[in-house]
Amino acid sequence: MNKIFERIIDLESDLNKLIEDVSLGLEACPNNKEEIEHELISASRAVGRVFNLNKENFQYEE
Numbered sequence: 001m002n003k004i005f006e007r008i009i010d011l012e013s014d015l016n017k018l019i020e021d022v023s024l025g026l027e028a029c030p031n032n033k034e035e036i037e038h039e040l041i042s043a044s045r046a047v048g049r050v051f052n053l054n055k056e057n058f059q060y061e062e
Helices: 004-024 033-056
Strands: none
Touching (some): 004 033
């Protein structure tokens, strides 16, 4: 087993907190808030895809 799963969970948690902070205005982004939110959401989706790809590494293990 590799550590990708637990590291991805940490990344997802940090990304979700950052998305929320930007959305709520806790992180000041007066010039490009929407773009930053969009990129963070895209990053979260990419991390989710890595999680699913990593699952394939263990599908055929017995």
